[in-house]
Amino acid sequence: MGREGASDQRDHWDRVFEGAEDYFGPEPSEFGWRALEMFRAAGAKDILEMGCGQGRDTWLFAREGMRVIALDYSESGVCQMRRRACQMCLDPNVSCVVQDVRAGIPLPDSCVDAVYSHMFFTMELWEKEIRYILAECLRVLRPGGLNIYTVRNDHDPHFKKGLHWGEDMWQSPTGFVVHFFSEDKIRRMAEGYQVLQVREFDDPAKQYTRKLYEVVLRKA
Template sequence: MYGQQPSAPARHACAAFRAAGAEHILELGAGHGRDTLLFAREGFTVQATDFSGTGLEQLQQAARDQGIADRVTTVVHDVREPLPLPDASVDGVFAHMLLCMALSTGEIHAVVDEVRRVLRPGGTFVYTVRHTGDAHYGTGTAHGDDIYEHGGFAVHFFPRRLVDALAESWTLHEVHAFEEGELPRRLWRITQTRPAE
C-alpha cells in the first residue's frame, strides 16, 4: 500500500535511536517491513510485530534476500493485547500510523502504557498519527471518538490534547507536522523518551 521505500519518519527514527545509543528496536504494525528492513540495514536488531502473518512472512523473506535475517525477528500480534516482551527489554520503539487505526482513546492509552513498560529507562518512542487537520477529518462515516471511515478504512484522527496526554510521564521532545502520500495525508511525528530512573 505504501511502497517499498522506507518512510521519512523511519529515517528520522534511525537518527534518534542512534543518538540515544539504541541497539534493540521494536516496530509495531510493521506490515511488509519497509521500515523494519531499514532499521536492520542500519545495524539495529529489530523485533517486528503486525496483525498480519502474511505480511510478516514477506518481511522475513525480504530480510533473507537482503542478508539481514539475523537482525530481524517477527511476531504476529494484535496491538490491543499486551506486548509479548519483558519489562525494559528494548531501547527504542517505532510505530508509523499504527496508533491512528480504529482504536479507541482508551486502547491507544493502553498501547502507549505497554510501550513504556517494554522500553528501558531513557528509551525512545517515535510514532506518527494522522491529526485533526487532515482533509479527511470530519468526513465519511463517523464512529465517534474522532474516528472516521472512508472506503472501508477507519482512522482515529488525533487532536493535540491526545498527543499531550500520551506524553504525560514521558519527556516529549518533538511534535513535527508533515505530509505523506496522496490527498496528502497530514500527520504528526512524535518523539518522546521514557525518563531515566
C-alpha cells in the same frame, strides 16, 4: 456507530497486503529515515516496531545493524516482511511477531531502547486501548528509551469525512478506520513520558496528502 465489523480491519489489511507487494511503496518512509537519525544519536540498538506492515522501515533499521522486533497483527504483512528480510540476508537482525497489540506486547520489562511506529496508533484503536498500549511501551522500554510514532492529525483532508466510527475515528472509502489526533490529545495521552517533540509534516500519497504528527516521547 459501532464496533460491528471491527475485527474486519485485520482481514482488510491481510487482503490489501496480499493484493499489493509494496502497498506503501518499495522505499523506506521519510519518517523512517528521520527516526534512524534519532536512534543513531541515542545509541539505540534494540528496536520494537509496532504495526510494521510489509516492513519497508524494518529493513532500514536492520540494515544499520539494529536488532528489530517487528510486530503486526496482519499475518500476510509479517510473512512478506520475513520473506524480504531473508532475501536481503537481514533475518538475523529481525524477529517477527504476529500479535494484536490490544492484547499486550509479548516482551519482558525494560528490554528495548526504542519503540517505533509509523501510522499505527492512527488505526482503529479506542482511546483506552491507546493508553494501554502506550503503558505497555513504557513497560518494555529501558530507562530513557524513546517512543517515536506518527499519527494522522486534525488538519488531514479526511478528518471528519466518511462514516463516523466513534471518538475521533472515521471510516474512509478505502474501508480503513482512521483515528485522528489533535496535539492536545497526544500530550494528554503521554502519561509517564517526557514529550520531546510534536511536529506536523506532509505525507504525499497517490490521491491526496496526509497530514501527520511526528511524536517523540522519552520514558521519564
